[in-house]
Amino acid sequence: MRRLEPQAAAESGQPYAGRGRRPATLHGRAWLGRYRTPANRRAGAVLQLVELSQQGLAGKRSRAAARSHVDKPGPFGPGYRTPRAGRRAQLGQAERPRTARDGNRPLTRGSPSPARRVAQAVDALRHGWPIALEGAPVLQPVETAPDPATASARMLISAARAKTLRLANQREAADGHSPALIRAAEALDIAAALPIADPALDPANPLKGPFLAEELRWTDAARAAMELARVAGILPAFLVDPQPAGEAVALRAGDLATWSAPANLAIATRARLPIAARQDAEIVAFRSADDMREHVALVLGTRNSDRVPLVRLHSECLTGDIFGSLKCDCGPQLDGALAVMAREADAGGWGVLLYMRQEGRGIGLVNKLRAYRLQDDGYDTLDANARLGLPEEARDFPLAARMLDLMGIARVRLMTNNPEKVVALENAGITIVERVPHQLAPNPHNERYLATKRDRAGHLLR
Numbered sequence: 001m002r003r004l005e006p007q008a009a010a011e012s013g014q015p016y017a018g019r020g021r022r023p024a025t026l027h028g029r030a031w032l033g034r035y036r037t038p039a040n041r042r043a044g045a046v047l048q049l050v051e052l053s054q055q056g057l058a059g060k061r062s063r064a065a066a067r068s069h070v071d072k073p074g075p076f077g078p079g080y081r082t083p084r085a086g087r088r089a090q091l092g093q094a095e096r097p098r099t100a101r102d103g104n105r106p107l108t109r110g111s112p113s114p115a116r117r118v119a120q121a122v123d124a125l126r127h128g129w130p131i132a133l134e135g136a137p138v139l140q141p142v143e144t145a146p147d148p149a150t151a152s153a154r155m156l157i158s159a160a161r162a163k164t165l166r167l168a169n170q171r172e173a174a175d176g177h178s179p180a181l182i183r184a185a186e187a188l189d190i191a192a193a194l195p196i197a198d199p200a201l202d203p204a205n206p207l208k209g210p211f212l213a214e215e216l217r218w219t220d221a222a223r224a225a226m227e228l229a230r231v232a233g234i235l236p237a238f239l240v241d242p243q244p245a246g247e248a249v250a251l252r253a254g255d256l257a258t259w260s261a262p263a264n265l266a267i268a269t270r271a272r273l274p275i276a277a278r279q280d281a282e283i284v285a286f287r288s289a290d291d292m293r294e295h296v297a298l299v300l301g302t303r304n305s306d307r308v309p310l311v312r313l314h315s316e317c318l319t320g321d322i323f324g325s326l327k328c329d330c331g332p333q334l335d336g337a338l339a340v341m342a343r344e345a346d347a348g349g350w351g352v353l354l355y356m357r358q359e360g361r362g363i364g365l366v367n368k369l370r371a372y373r374l375q376d377d378g379y380d381t382l383d384a385n386a387r388l389g390l391p392e393e394a395r396d397f398p399l400a401a402r403m404l405d406l407m408g409i410a411r412v413r414l415m416t417n418n419p420e421k422v423v424a425l426e427n428a429g430i431t432i433v434e435r436v437p438h439q440l441a442p443n444p445h446n447e448r449y450l451a452t453k454r455d456r457a458g459h460l461l462r
């Protein structure tokens, strides 16, 4: 049975509060120093033998730089400046690709609907089957490819990954999740392509290449492919125009926008759910026809139109929520939120916990665990995601707004330290009457994770 501890106890500074577990030892971190080779430039493209280095570490923004953006209103207090304000539209709103402008090869008449095409494409990527985005060559996912003989000299990878291979320019690599096209001197089969796709294999494969960076003429389709890989939870790396080609699932870049529309979400069912924190709790389940992830809300206390509910938007963390992982603060935050809401209900108010199935900030469990592996090599949370070619924040917060909307909740007191949640919910039409800080005691394993949240992601942590 899960053990609950009140937030007050957790806030009192007790180590590992909220989960009642202590780590046996405190592990030191190995920071690896590496080397780089100079680039050999030729005719505007970069052709070189690549030696990998940990340049991601050099790319850290300072705390001052992270905070040097526009002013924030209301919930954060006077003078607060939001980090990454210029990129706010991308963050917390899983990218909704625009309608494709590339190419002119039409899908056949009577082909499946956009949502069905995306569902089939995601399924294909999980099985290792190729996809064919309109206007783009056939793309074979590297990670899941069933036939090791599938080969191509060209690969589509993330700009961030291309940067670690010394192939992307700074401008492209700034948006690490954006795509880059590379060409090898000879065809790469799956065994050769995997170390290019997976940074976890870098230590065993320090030498790669030579590669040529090619101009990408089907950008929208390539961006959609990266996004589909994220949704499928696989590494964002594809063989381009592979041999043998296999039967590809056809779709358009713009199909993703239809697939991810919050309006698709509806209440599926609700039931009474006595939980340790509160016996009269209710659970509400949400479902979209398109997305297999089923989100839920827990309602604690009796709905009361005179009281603005205390709301916690919690994103799934299997490791923290279920196993009590000490690497993050998710487990204590989940338990703490329910305990505070139960107290609120005792005092005549009510609370709503939205449990969003957006594991690893939207990159999925396996890719989060890949990021953990890179963190063991010294990368922080953000750099580990970047090195994988995945966005640091890929959650779809408008979906949370849709859940509140479906429950008839327009005004909330939001428990969070993350200003982007506040901004994203407000942009989606929810009024945040108050931001309620939700900080719990750190432990030696999550100190760096919390410092990264504070110093690089702008979370309001002490």
Ligand SMILES: Nc1nc2c(ncn2[C@@H]2O[C@H](COP(=O)(O)OP(=O)(O)OP(=O)(O)O)[C@@H](O)[C@H]2O)c(=O)[nH]1
Binding pocket: 313, 314, 315, 316, 317, 318, 327, 328, 330, 333, 358, 359, 360, 361, 362, 363, 368, 371, 372, 381, 385, 415, 416, 417, 418, 421, 438, 459
């Ligand atoms: N990619 C990645 N995700 C992580 C890592 N550690 C935790 N997470 C995920 O981060 C998310 C944390 O979610 P929340 O606690 O709801 O949100 P938050 O952005 O930390 O903001 P708060 O509301 O202040 O807690 C969960 O989905 C975790 O699975 C990590 O190292 N890498």
Ligand SMILES: [Zn+2]
Binding pocket: 317, 319, 320, 321, 328, 329, 330, 331
């Ligand atoms: Zn966690």
